[in-house]
Amino acid sequence: MNVDHGYRPYVPDVVFPCLNEAGALPAVLTRLPEGYRAIVADNGSTDGSAQIAADHGATVVHVPQRGFGAAAHAGLEEATADVVCFCDADASMDPADLPLVADPVLAGGADLVLGRRRPTSRGAWPVHARVANTALSVMLRRRTGLALHDLGPMRAGRREALLALAITDRRFGYPLEMVTKAADAGWRIVEVDVDYAPRAEGTKSKVTGTALGTLRTIRDMREVLAR
Known part of the structure; x- marks a missing residue:
């Protein structure tokens, strides 16, 4: 794996927000x-994720401020490549x-590319999470006018432009604020299909793993849309 920390204009950096993903990281990083x-971007893991x-x-x-957005943004700030990708660390995305x-x-x-999740099995995307994603996608279309279907946990954009968006949310609303601010700035935003598989055994999504987590995510994202 390339570990050069200098400026790298042609090969992307990939930010993996992480909280207790020890069981998934080996498979993720070797892919x-x-x-x-x-x-x-380790958000206070207690299972040895950072060392793995x-x-x-x-x-x-190491990101002491708790929150998905806090981890994602810290990773973006650490990046040195011109293009930066974001990807979940739980092995649900390849x-x-x-x-x-x-x-x-x-x-x-394109200026921002979102990976539209395509489940590889029935158990990859819980019903409550899929319903919530559909509702949020409708709200996002109304807000931006873009025909988007998914918030795209796997995504890519140019580092300096992403930083210039001045995203302020540090919770689960971070991915949505990125899209709304990019749309307001007139970015070319496109979707591409990517595989979405069940998470690594023994891991649980902090966003959609439970109905409560899904409701918390919707709350954070509604706050972003209301701004």
């Missing part, structure tokens, strides 16, 4: 495309698919 650099990430060659950023979201940005054909 990175050639040359892509992993940045694991370091042992697999990832750059580890890092081998990262070029699908990165290549259109690298080629200059």
Whole structure:
């Protein structure tokens, strides 16, 4: 794995927000495309995730402020590549698919690419989470005018432009605020299909793993839409 921390204009950095993903990280980090650099933004894991990430060659950023957005943004700030990808660390998404979201940005054909999740099995996406995603997608279309179907946990954009959006949410509303601010700025936003599989055994989504987690996510995202 490439661990060069210098400026890297042609090969993306990949931010993995992480909270207790020890069971998934080895499979995730060994699936990175050639040359892509992993940045694991550890949000206070107690299961050794940070050490596992370091042992697999990832750059580890320790993020004391709790929240998905806090971890994601810290990883973005740590990145040095021109193009930065984001990907869940729970093995539900295959890092081998990262070029699908990165290549259109690298080629200059899009400013922000979202991976539209396509479940690989019935158990990959719980019903309550899918219903919530549909409702949020409708609200997002009304807010932005874009025909988007998914908030795209796997995504890519240019680092400096993403930082210039000045995203303020540090909870689960971070991905949504990125899209709304990008839309307001006139970015070219596109979706591409990516596989979505069941999470690694023994892991649970902090966002959609339970109905309560889903409701908390909807709350955070509604606050973003109301701003």
